[in-house]
Amino acid sequence: MRRYFGRKLFIYALTFFLAATIDWMIPRFMPGDPVQNMLSRAALHAEAAEVMHGYYTRAFGLDVPVWQQYINFWIALFHGDLGTSVYLFPQPVLQIIMRAVPYDIFLLLPAILLSWLAGNKFGAFAARSKWLDNTISPLGYILTATPYMWLGILLAWFFGIVLGIFPIAGAYSFTMRPHLSWAFVGNLLKHWFLPFASLFLVKFGGWAIGMRNMIIYELEADYSHYLEALGAPRKLVRQYAYRNAILPQITGLGLDLGVVVAGALVTEVVFSYPGIGYLILAAIQNQDYFLIQGCFLFIIIGVLLANFIIDIVYVIVDPRTRTGMQGETV
Amino acid sequence: MLSLDGVSKVYQVGTFGGKELHAVSDVSFDVTDGAVVSLIGESGSGKSTIGKMILRLISISAGTILSDGVDISTLQGRALKEYYRNVQGVFQDPFSSYNPIFKADRVFKTIREEFFPQVPGSEWNNRVEGALQVVGLNPAHVLDKFPHQLSGGQLQRFLIARALLLDVRFLVADEIISMLDASTRIDVLNLLADLKSRGLSVLFITHDLSLGYYISERSVILYRGCVMEMGRTEKIYDRPLHPYTQMLMASVPRLDRKWEEAANVMKGQQSDLISGCVYYARCPVAARNGMCSRGRPALVEVEDDHFVACFHAGIGTMATARSSER
């Protein structure tokens, strides 16, 4: 078990190291001069441009050797220094991102967990009979093939514009100030619902399909046949199959995080929801490279952390990893 | 002539090779030309590993395998290909030995492509038909068919024919009839025995002691990668000296006599004794605090062409004598 975690941690550390290195490398080794590009494209006042140019030359440290630049980058990183934003000058990137992160957690965590739970239940339900399978499975395939932003757009248009029952922009009304009251929380939830729903529905389809396939496989496994041969009622056979089918779904949750993150980004864009995704769009439109890089690092850290949590959960629920016989190739 | 000298195979287990698994430890024996030698052992005895090392399918960790005096681990490229002209293998699962999406006779085409590109088509076809007849197959019935259209016995003969197309002098037959049905397996076994008259040597790997007796002059009994007993087949079977061999003999289901009410042989788990006899944990005659747990017994020639690796070979002899009296 220690070996299992050791290996996982090694992979994650290496991943972070490489991701950060790519993050550092790309602006330096891409064709063109990023500083010049950025300054020429960003609409800045003349004096701001002057300040910025000096700042970026120092920030990119183009006067020192490449290896020195690289080491400086890591030192800055460990001090939490991700640079200063261009489009929200002079706010530090870290501060801007930290402001956005709670919204991401608020949106993503329920969407991921609830879709996983509901999808699994529904998928197992679909495997009960041919009739259910033939109605639920196609729905699952359609949902999982839907682009996140399109579902978001449709929901926003239908519930926001046509029916007018949900707001379709922002995390709360412009007229409100964040404070702790029922009115504000209600407002927050109302803004939250549609982005959540579009993320939830697409993922729900994927999990339902995955579970349906896994449980059919488990129902054909030897241990299921043995239970049947000993006259165990269908309920028990299914219950066992479900418990075992859920294990690969947990692993799948980790592998799927990257996709969910992508989905969250575009969903936030559709609903102008002030998370990292929305921030990235703004950063791209304003050529704010420091902000883009900062967001990138944050996404990586988030995904790695989530993966590690999933690894721990997996060890808890699957006895086979604990006995040390398996788990190397989760 | 093929000879193994102190051959070992060690696997590094775990991600960074933290543990060692000794699949084969210090095995030495010879297979003379035109001889059939049985390699007998339970699963995990390393018998297939030895076969694969001879076929160069896996590397040798220590020791040497000499083929006519040449160390086979040095063979590369063309020399290795020449080696395969003389040394071939047939494996346990006939269906897994064929690529399921191609016709079965593709194995002959491969041989031609790799070894006899210059032989003209008609002559090659004659050679194939000749080889098929040697193994007792009617070419018209078996050529141009997919593997699933042929029986296990036919497929195994096919592979023997494949080896005959080459200049094969040494055949590793790894459990080749264990997956065949009773009514056809004996014919394949007879075929193997007949090949001997063509000067072929066979290493017959099996877990079935009666098959080993039927076909081989010499036998090697393996347990967990070590040779327990070896020598002339009759000597070993008539007078097994190692407690392990005795246990095997007593466990074989026979049609001429029923099992004796022996003590349960399953007792004792395999343990990883660093030094000492590998059979220590299961051995009924081992001295529990003596040399059996400290040193590994060497293979000793107790009579002409009969080797045993046991400190208590003498006690073992008495035990057999007693049981045969009953």
Next chain:
Amino acid sequence: MTEPKKKNEFLYFALRNNKLRIGLTVVFFFLVLTFVGPQFTDYTPYAYVNPMGAQPPSSEHWFGTTMFGQDVFTQFVFGLQATFLVGIVGGGLGTLIGVVVGFVAGYRGGIVDEILSTITNIVLVIPTLAILLIIAAYLEVRGVFTESIFIGCTAWPWTARAVRAQTFSLRSREFVDLARLSGMNTWKIIFQEVAPNMMSYLLLVFILQFGGAILNAATLDFIGLGPMEGISLGMMMQYAVLWGALHLGHWWWFVPPGAAIMAIVGALYVTNVGLDEVFNPKLREM
């Protein structure tokens, strides 16, 4: 038990599999539309053809017009081209890299496998979009083709994993040992013995990669990191949202592109399941 001849058997099941029939019909419909569609329109995607601005579908403009009076149908059929191109190039490249990495790792084993698997695991946990994003953001010129390349270069890890596992199990089959005993070299064995056995599987993998590439491209295009020239379905949605089609109720602008992506990708998934049932006797319904 007896089996009918292999090829007929596949065909027999393929023709009787509803999932396969439905899936392929939908995919072919859009594929045909991609090639035939431009014949039905006299415009270019960005031409301002309707001075009235945004108008709902009519006999003149089948899918209506955008806020700027561009013909949505024209944009749609040209966007489909970009979609299929991304699918083929991006999905193809993802499959190719994954297959090569998987083959080599699975067949060679040992330290090669160890290194390749570690790389695979690393690329696997990095969110694809994040890496695409940072690359795309710095690229000065972006076209559909470069976009496809980058999508392919980041989408391969799961394929590599799956192919590795398959190769691993095939490698231990005895016919591979026999091929080695016939003096065949490694590459010959991989391509002549191992790969042909996985063709059906690779087809399934490619279909999934194809669908994945389309979805990835749509996402990139939607946040404005798509091609700088030309049109794609994702870009149509981006423009629609950007120019307030939502608030103004111009549903004809944003419904077709998303619906097409959903239909194509969904049909691909369903085709995949159908093919799996055809190839895998265990899943066949009696």
Next chain:
Amino acid sequence: MSLQVENLKVYYQTLGGDVKALDGATFSVADGEIMGLAGESGCGKTTLGHSLIRLTPPMRFIEGRVTLDGKELPVWDMEEMNVFRFKKISIIPQYAMNAMNPTRKIGKMTAELLESRRVNAQATWPELKRRLDLVELSHDVLNMYPIELSGGMKQRMVMVLSTLLDPSLLIADEITSALDVSSQKAVVEMLVEFRNQRCCNSVIVITHDISILYQIADSIMIMYAGQLAEKAPTETIIHAPRHPYTQLLISSLPEIGVKHDEKRLSGIPGRPPLLLDPPAGCRFRERCPVAFDACLEPPPFTEVASDHFVACWKEA
């Protein structure tokens, strides 16, 4: 009579039509009898074993009657058979190594299974422990996951589990084929011990290894191409078989003491017929050295001597 099977037909549905895997079997197993069921692969022995307890697609029940202790078994009905399974009829499957749920502790799984069959697990526990002792398994296995057990231990655990409710009939399906000779012997001897201790009443041992049956079985039934060829007490089958197939089969078995250059054995030429469309008449006809005109008609499975049944025109 514990088990009586009359004209049982179970076919396999395939694309090309019904494979007549079990085509009319009539036999009985007496109280306390260990009956060996032997034959080559594809002869229908496994189909027969499975159709008695768990008849699932692609297997299809055609006709026949199965009675156990005087009660008819509804073998064609998956649900109704549940009443009999485990309590009256049980199986040690071929896949014993994978038969237990990998993610449940063995004891917990056993308890849940018992409770689901409305058997008080607590009351059964002392007996369970006694039987673990019988197969020399530590009681600790109940607190372990299957993966923590070795192959042999799993096999013994499944053996205990399958017979826990003292079924009247136990089917042991190829339980020795994956084992080494030493473990083989231990496992089948335990099986006999179970029968002797009345943990099960009658046993059908399905195997391709006739020499194992000789060691433990009271009677042996030989199948060929989906039909019964011969059934007789063990000694008779081994030493005085009357069906030509049985005779050839037994004489082809190598034994310690038989060497190829001293006594050359021979197999049976030819292959069993395809069961998709089996030939009319005796199915062994094409390979039979003594076949004659009468063999064009299917031979009846008749009692030629006391407890000795043969399906051959030469003997009828």
